[in-house]
Amino acid sequence: DADVTQTPRNRITKTGKRIMLECSQTKGHDRMYWYRQDPGLGLRLIYYSFDVKDINKGEISDGYSVSRQAQAKFSLSLESAIPNQTALYFCATSGTDVNQPQHFGDGTRLSIL
Amino acid sequence: QKEVEQDPGPLSVPEGAIVSLNCTYSNSAFQYFMWYRQYSRKGPELLMYTYSSGNKEDGRFTAQVDKSSKYISLFIRDSQPSDSATYLCAMRRDSNYQLIWGAGTKLIIKP
Numbered sequence: 001d002a003d004v005t006q007t008p009r010n011r012i013t014k015t016g017k018r019i020m021l022e023c024s025q026t027k028g029h030d031r032m033y034w035y036r037q038d039p040g041l042g043l044r045l046i047y048y049s050f051d052v053k054d055i056n057k058g059e060i061s062d063g064y065s066v067s068r069q070a071q072a073k074f075s076l077s078l079e080s081a082i083p084n085q086t087a088l089y090f091c092a093t094s095g096t097d098v099n100q101p102q103h104f105g106d107g108t109r110l111s112i113l
Numbered sequence: 114q115k116e117v118e119q120d121p122g123p124l125s126v127p128e129g130a131i132v133s134l135n136c137t138y139s140n141s142a143f144q145y146f147m148w149y150r151q152y153s154r155k156g157p158e159l160l161m162y163t164y165s166s167g168n169k170e171d172g173r174f175t176a177q178v179d180k181s182s183k184y185i186s187l188f189i190r191d192s193q194p195s196d197s198a199t200y201l202c203a204m205r206r207d208s209n210y211q212l213i214w215g216a217g218t219k220l221i222i223k224p
Contacts, residue, residue, distance in 0.1 A: 042216040043214040
């Protein structure tokens with residue numbers, strides 16, 4: 001089984017809908033991240049969490065919210081989806097040592113019509 | 114101007130060739146430099162990690178950092194079709210956990 005699991009893998013929805021993307025991990029890491037990936041722009045950080053009670057905004061948090069339900073679970077919500085939020089979304093985890101790499105899930109491809 | 118620039122490619126080379134992938138950056142505060150590999154429909158995975166300037170070698174892969182030129186490189190020797198992927202550079206300031214990413218270079222190794 002994958003260490004970092006994202007659900008769903010694909011989602012098509014309409015403008016204005018509320019959407020939740022879920023991430024769970026079995027790596028035992030405290031730190032979790034949500035990124036979006038757009039062609040030509042690379043990965044951009046949306047939110048990150050260093051533990052269950054610590055949540056921080058990233059570079060592009062507007063229009064998104066997150067919930068850290070447990071050490072192993074970190075969900076991303078789009079309260080009212082808009083077409084320019086169409087992208088590939090990745091969840092990642094890392095240990096507390098700043099030198100440790102981030103481990104990624106396989107992503108959710110989200111299309112908003 | 115983006116903080117990290119990376120040519121999107123695609124870069125197409127024959128099997129066995131030496132591949133050179135590069136990123137330039139504008140912020141002299143970056144200290145940690147990483148290369149991630151991303152296969153289609155998969156998340157990025159860490160390939161190489163370097164602190165400050167210098168070279169680091171791991172099998173067929175060599176990462177090089179030139180802080181004076183604000184330029185990092187990844188070399189792949191004896192390239193294989195299985196190396197076909199998108200290669201992303203990422204970097205971080207010394208005391209800031211946030212990674213800044215390049216847009217990725219798509220590499221194609223032709224058999």
